[in-house]
Structure formats: C-alpha cells, structure tokens
Amino acid sequence: MDEAPVSLVNVHKRFGALTVLDGVSFDIPKGQTTAIIGPSGTGKSVLLKHIVGLIRPDEGEVRVFGTNMANAPEKAVYAVRKRLGMLFQDGALFDSLSTGENIEFPLRQHHPELSAAERRDRVDEALEMVELPGLYDRPTPALSGGQRKRVGLARAIITRPELILFDEPNSGLDPMTSDAIDALIGHLKETLHVTFVVITHDIVGTINVADHIAMLYQGKLVAWGTRDEVTHADHPIVRRFLGRNLVLPSPDDPRPAALPRID
Numbered sequence: 397m398d399e400a401p402v403s404l405v406n407v408h409k410r411f412g413a414l415t416v417l418d419g420v421s422f423d424i425p426k427g428q429t430t431a432i433i434g435p436s437g438t439g440k441s442v443l444l445k446h447i448v449g450l451i452r453p454d455e456g457e458v459r460v461f462g463t464n465m466a467n468a469p470e471k472a473v474y475a476v477r478k479r480l481g482m483l484f485q486d487g488a489l490f491d492s493l494s495t496g497e498n499i500e501f502p503l504r505q506h507h508p509e510l511s512a513a514e515r516r517d518r519v520d521e522a523l524e525m526v527e528l529p530g531l532y533d534r535p536t537p538a539l540s541g542g543q544r545k546r547v548g549l550a551r552a553i554i555t556r557p558e559l560i561l562f563d564e565p566n567s568g569l570d571p572m573t574s575d576a577i578d579a580l581i582g583h584l585k586e587t588l589h590v591t592f593v594v595i596t597h598d599i600v601g602t603i604n605v606a607d608h609i610a611m612l613y614q615g616k617l618v619a620w621g622t623r624d625e626v627t628h629a630d631h632p633i634v635r636r637f638l639g640r641n642l643v644l645p646s647p648d649d650p651r652p653a654a655l656p657r658i659d
C-alpha cells in the first residue's frame with residue numbers, strides 16, 4: 397500500500413488544564429476520503445490544525461508527507477502547506493481582500509511562477525466550479541454564509557493540492573447548498589484523485605462520501621476503520637453517536653437511510 401500522506405502517532409495536546417487530544421494514533425490512507433466524526437468540542441478542528449502545522453502537539457508525531465510537523469522548522473512546514481488545501485470551519489476569509497483575491501491568495505504565496513493572467517484564469521475557473529461565476533470583485537463582507545463557505549472551498553482547492561482538509565463543509569448551509577457541496581466533494585474526489593479528510597456532523601452525508609471513518613471522543617480515537625467497520629462497530633459510544641443519525645443498511649441496500657432527528 398502507498399505510504400500514508402498523514403500519520404498521527406500518540407498525539408497529545410492540552411490547553412491549560414484541558415486535555416483535548418489524549419494519545420491519538422492513526423494513518424490517513426492515500427487517495428481516499430477519511431471522515432472524522434465525534435461530538436462538539438472533542439478536538440476534531442484541533443486535530444486538523446495539527447496537520448497543517450498551526451498547532452503543535454505537546455507529545456507525539458504528526459507526519460505529513462514524511463515531515464514531522466511537531467518539530468519541523470518553518471521552511472519545512474511551508475513546503476508541506478504548499479501541497480495541501482484547507483477549508484477552515486469558520487471560513488477564515490480575509491475581509492480586507494475581495495472574493496477573488498481571497499481565492500488567489502494561496503497561488504500568490506506558493507506559485508510565484510504563475511503570471512497575473514494565469515492566476516486570474518485559475519480563480520475564474522474555481523469561481524465557476526463553486527457556482528459563483530463572475531464574483532471576483534465582490535467585497536468579502538458582502539457574501540452570505542453559504543457563499544463564504546464556497547469561497548473557502550475554492551481557496552482550498554486552487555493550488556490543486558494532493559491533500560485536502562475540509563472542516564465542516566456543510567455546517568450552517570441550507571439543504572440545497574449542502575447537497576451542492578456534497579456533490580462538489582464527490583466530483584473533486586472522482587476527478588482529482590486526491591486524499592480527502594472531512595470533518596463533519598452530517599453523518600448521513602458523510603457515510604456516502606467516506607471510505608474510512610475516524611471517531612474521536614473525549615480526546616481519544618474510539619473507532620477507526622472502513623466505513624462498514626465503523627458503522628457496524630458495537631462500541632457503545634459509536635452506537636450512541638451513530639444510532640441517532642443512522643439506520644444501518646440492510647445487505648440488499650447498502651445505502652443508509654436517515655432517521656428523523658429527535659433533538
């Protein structure tokens with residue numbers, strides 16, 4: 397099997413008295429989609445920020461393309477970032493830049509060999525891909541929540557990265573926009589053959605796009621495996637978390653059905 401682009405080994409992270417990650421280890425398989433699930437506040441976003449080198453672990457290794465982000469010098473961290481794209485949970489757009497300039501930002505940072513016209517073509521293409529054609533000059537503060545999310549998505553893929561990290565791509569979106577984002581992820585998965593890591597609360601949507609699922613609970617990895625392995629796991633926490641959201645697929649129909657939400 398190909399070497400895993402991301403390998404977490406015994407990762408520990410505390411903020412003051414709060415232990416957020418408590419010895420997390422797993423490999424993210426190359427060319428596949430891994431979903432990270434788990435209750436709110438359980439360290440999912442913190443885990444992703446370790447992968448991009450924005451947070452360093454107190455203990456353990458975070459190997460990304462062979463570089464240990466735990467102790468890599470800034471230059472090596474930068475070289476890793478050039479090969480990945482990230483959509484932050486809150487969008488993390490620069491309000492002082494226009495919509496197009498936000499998407500263009502990683503290209504300026506990592507691809508100085510491209511001319512201004514080449515950059516503009518790439519951005520226009522990305523805007524079309526996320527169904528916001530012609531919005532290059534739109535001031536970022538004027539975007540709606542769903543539009544911001546899509547701009548974040550375009551920025552995450554603009555450098556054609558090998559590894560794409562999406563933190564809650566569907567949260568806060570109406571069902572139609574959310575479905576459009578799922579369809580876009582499916583399309584990217586098929587056309588780009590990249591490695592995806594997606595954090596999500598949207599269990600049903602996730603089950604459809606994920607090859608592997610990692611579940612975090614109270615700083616520990618409580619389930620890790622293929623989609624089938626995890627959806628059939630009998631770990632009580634996994635069952636409790638999935639049970640509210642899923643009807644297990646029958647052997648004849650591998651697609652899970654949604655249960656009405658009871659909260």
Ligand SMILES: Nc1ncnc2c1ncn2[C@@H]1O[C@H](COP(=O)(O)OP(=O)(O)OP(=O)(O)O)[C@@H](O)[C@H]1O
Binds near residue numbers: 414440442443
């Ligand atoms: N920079 C920080 N300093 C202090 N505490 C932090 C920091 N970043 C995260 N935390 C805390 O770490 C815990 C895990 O946060 P994280 O954002 O990873 O949760 P999450 O699993 O992504 O939750 P959600 O599903 O709500 O997005 C939370 O209690 C959060 O307040």
Ligand SMILES: [Mg+2]
Binds near residue numbers: 441
């Ligand atoms: Mg989060």
